[in-house]
């Protein structure tokens with residue numbers, strides 16, 4: 001089965017546990033990066049959009065959707081307001097979103113589904129690196145530090 005279909009099946013399995021999934025994701029993210037908690041003014045609101053958009057972007061990539069790239073460039077640019085975010089944290093957030101999805105869809109999860117999500121995660125991470133590099137190249141020197 002194509003990645004997109006495998007991914008959609010696993011998302012359907014967590015349709016009723018969206019809140020638990022994102023709460024679990026943010027707990028694990030803050031456990032790994034405790035200093036980040038204070039950067040969030042409204043964790044509940046942000047967690048809805050951050051979780052949804054992370055999963056949607058990977059799903060979009062699996063479907064070769066053209067809207068993913070502009071969304072990634074916007075994500076990278078707006079996140080400059082939240083301080084210096086190392087690439088490691090983006091990677092961790094993406095990986096943890098899949099880990100939590102796997103935990104909540106446990107009865108439906110298998111190695112094929114896991115591989116499909118991880119393949120698209122790798123593409124998303126590469127796009128974030130590329131978007132950061134492209135913004136850096138366009139910005140005057142003062143802006144660049146915040147994005148490194």
Ligand code: HEM
Pocket residue numbers: 036039040041042043045046047049050053054075079082085089090093094
């Ligand atoms: C692919 C990964 C990510 C996506 C798709 C994403 C998406 C978003 C979106 C859409 C918002 C706006 C939320 C709103 O206005 O309600 C947001 C806010 C935010 N994001 Fe992310 N984000 C990602 C990764 C990260 C990472 C790694 C951090 C590290 C700390 C982070 C920190 C923040 C902060 C601090 C806010 C503002 C929250 C607030 O004001 O309460 N994001 N993110």
